[in-house]
Amino acid sequence: MSKLWGGRFTKQTNTLVEEYTASIGFDKQLAEEDIQGSLAHVTMLGKCGILPQEDVETIKAGLNKVLDRIREGSVDFSVSDEDIHMNIEKNLIAEVGPVGGKLHTGRSRNDQVATDMHLYLRNRVVALTGMLHEVQAALLGQARENLDTIIPGYTHLQRAQPILFAHHLMAYVSMFQRDVDRLIDSYKRINLLPLGAGALAGTTFPIDRHFVAEQLGFDGVYENSLDAVSDRDFILEFLSHASIIMMHLSRLSEELVLWSSTEFNFIELDDAFCTGSSIMPQKKNPDVPELVRGKTGRVYGNLMGLLTVLKSLPLAYNKDMQEDKEGMFDTVATLEGALQLFAPMIATMKVNKGRMREAVNTDFSNATDIADFLVGKGMPFRQAHEVIGKTVLYCIQNNKYLLDLSIEEFKQFSELFDDSIYHVLQPETVVNARNVYGGTAEPQVQAAIGRAEQTLSAT
Numbered sequence: 021m022s023k024l025w026g027g028r029f030t031k032q033t034n035t036l037v038e039e040y041t042a043s044i045g046f047d048k049q050l051a052e053e054d055i056q057g058s059l060a061h062v063t064m065l066g067k068c069g070i071l072p073q074e075d076v077e078t079i080k081a082g083l084n085k086v087l088d089r090i091r092e093g094s095v096d097f098s099v100s101d102e103d104i105h106m107n108i109e110k111n112l113i114a115e116v117g118p119v120g121g122k123l124h125t126g127r128s129r130n131d132q133v134a135t136d137m138h139l140y141l142r143n144r145v146v147a148l149t150g151m152l153h154e155v156q157a158a159l160l161g162q163a164r165e166n167l168d169t170i171i172p173g174y175t176h177l178q179r180a181q182p183i184l185f186a187h188h189l190m191a192y193v194s195m196f197q198r199d200v201d202r203l204i205d206s207y208k209r210i211n212l213l214p215l216g217a218g219a220l221a222g223t224t225f226p227i228d229r230h231f232v233a234e235q236l237g238f239d240g241v242y243e244n245s246l247d248a249v250s251d252r253d254f255i256l257e258f259l260s261h262a263s264i265i266m267m268h269l270s271r272l273s274e275e276l277v278l279w280s281s282t283e284f285n286f287i288e289l290d291d292a293f294c295t296g297s298s299i300m301p302q303k304k305n306p307d308v309p310e311l312v313r314g315k316t317g318r319v320y321g322n323l324m325g326l327l328t329v330l331k332s333l334p335l336a337y338n339k340d341m342q343e344d345k346e347g348m349f350d351t352v353a354t355l356e357g358a359l360q361l362f363a364p365m366i367a368t369m370k371v372n373k374g375r376m377r378e379a380v381n382t383d384f385s386n387a388t389d390i391a392d393f394l395v396g397k398g399m400p401f402r403q404a405h406e407v408i409g410k411t412v413l414y415c416i417q418n419n420k421y422l423l424d425l426s427i428e429e430f431k432q433f434s435e436l437f438d439d440s441i442y443h444v445l446q447p448e449t450v451v452n453a454r455n456v457y458g459g460t461a462e463p464q465v466q467a468a469i470g471r472a473e474q475t476l477s478a479t
């Protein structure tokens with residue numbers, strides 16, 4: 021089969037080389053964007069008087085026909101046409117005849133492929149922002165339901181201070197908000213047009229890049245033609261942001277896995293989001309969060325892969341850069357898969373409030389508050405810390421919790437104790453005592469939920 025670039029060659033391409041260098045197997049995902057870009061390009065060629073209007077109309081009609089055929093699945097992409105760009109051009113020429121060969125006037129595959137990827141990623145970033153919002157909405161829903169649910173808060177995975185379960189969930193809402201903000205910020209670097217850079221130096225034709233940018237909804241054009249065709253920062257940035265999102269999902273996954281264990285028993289994931297064991301009939305496994313945690317690895321890998329591909333690449337385009345696509349597609353699919361499952365999985369999870377309460381009642385996470393109580397009575401904090409340390413040790417040795425101690429027992433450790441200590445030690449008192457902006461007291465968490473809901477409805 022003849023190549024679009026065959027003129028200079030006297031031999032057929034080795035078939036292994038064809039297979040090795042082809043990208044059609046994966047860049048066919050860019051078909052819609054490729055045709056969108058070509059339609060804008062050819063319209064501009066007509067407007068600038070580079071092609072007669074009649075040819076422009078023929079090419080546009082042909083491109084739309086090819087698009088319809090691709091959509092209905094009746095186009096056979098061929099490895100000998102290497103990539104999506106040349107496959108579409110071949111199909112166009114087959115459709116409209118030699119005039120189709122005029123489409124590539126003033127353009128190179130180098131600025132074409134970059135344009136396709138900017139169009140592709142721009143759409144994905146918008147979609148992903150929406151999916152993150154869905155996860156945030158599910159977390160907010162659970163937070164609202166759990167404004168009176170207290171759990172032990174942990175540091176070092178040791179019980180530290182009691183907190184509202186809603187407050188814990190809202191930490192993730194904040195994390196995902198930063199993710200949304202990062203994606204939105206990256207949009208201004210994604211939404212730039214490389215087309216018109218030609219192979220690397222620009223083009224001899226009197227094209228109008230700004231017109232193409234406007235037609236495609238880009239906010240601007242690349243300043244420098246070499247940069248336009250060599251830049252993959254926008255993909256790296258996306259892969260970095262995706263890695264951070266996966267890291268957040270993976271941390272939440274780890275907590276969901278822990279919380280659904282018999283040892284914690286804080287939550288139960290809905291049956292629809294769990295799987296069973298082929299041998300142990302009693303098992304209900306949290307496969308989804310486990311797999312999200314596991315798939316975080318490939319998303320990090322895709323970032324490291326592209327960073328390494330780009331390292332030391334001389335300007336401008338090099339074939340190495342074709343390696344930018346599979347990792348990007350894989351990251352998009354992995355991220356979308358995770359986010360789409362997370363929203364309903366969070367929304368349907370059952371919170372075991374009774375078990376959480378039991379955990380809070382059987383720990384020492386209110387110890388900081390008795391230390392603070394003694395400080396309130398005038399004792400220096402260091403000394404109070406020591407006194408409560410001894411009180412806790414006494415409790416452990418006598419198989420008691422702080423609330424089990426009689427006032428006489430308390431007074432053995434300090435004369436400053438009085439009956440009000442029993443109120444101070446209640447988990448509700450402990451939680452609501454942290455009434456600072458961003459703290460776990462119920463009014464603060466309520467306000468945080470309100471602010472987050474507002475942000476969510478504003479974007």
Ligand code: ARG
Nearest residue numbers: 043103129130133337341342
């Ligand atoms: N398939 C190629 C890629 O994805 C398109 C650009 C090819 N340009 C070239 N000069 N060979 O990078």
